[in-house]
Amino acid sequence: MEITEVRIKLMGDNADRLQAFCSIIFDGEFVVRDLKIIEGQRGPFIAMPSRKLATKCPRCSGKNDLRARFCNGCGSKLPEEAGNDSRSRLFADIAHPINASCREKIQIAVLAALELEREKSKQAGYVCTYDDFDDFYSEARSR
Numbered sequence: 001m002e003i004t005e006v007r008i009k010l011m012g013d014n015a016d017r018l019q020a021f022c023s024i025i026f027d028g029e030f031v032v033r034d035l036k037i038i039e040g041q042r043g044p045f046i047a048m049p050s051r052k053l054a055t056k057c058p059r060c061s062g063k064n065d066l067r068a069r070f071c072n073g074c075g076s077k078l079p080e081e082a083g084n085d086s087r088s089r090l091f092a093d094i095a096h097p098i099n100a101s102c103r104e105k106i107q108i109a110v111l112a113a114l115e116l117e118r119e120k121s122k123q124a125g126y127v128c129t130y131d132d133f134d135d136f137y138s139e140a141r142s143r
Contacts, residue, residue: 009130
């Protein structure tokens with residue numbers, strides 16, 4: 001599987017740890033959106049798209065954050081989760097590489113695209129193409 005395109009959306013404030021969002025396309029057929037490029041202590045790294053984990057209220061079946069004490073829907077007290085400590089996972093990856101070589105391949109491609117996008121952003125008339133997938137989709141459907 002090859003990475004055929006990387007699209008970057010730079011964030012405005014470079015002082016923030018979140019440097020950019022990106023989407024990657026594999027083999028011109030499969031897209032993964034909303035990867036985050038974050039500035040870490042050892043340099044930039046890629047965070048995969050994730051969703052916030054939730055628990056259901058036993059009374060109304062409403063969704064609530066894992067650490068919530070009361071239900072957002074009905075207001076009833078939620079039961080204490082067994083083993084609920086401050087280090088429990090709050091997010092789960094939606095899509096992610098399953099081995100280190102794939103992660104490295106994605107990271108190399110994304111960080112190279114980030115540098116290219118930063119250079120483009122310095123030029124007059126720069127327009128971000130991150131959200132312009134309509135052109136790509138219509139071209140792919142016509143094949």
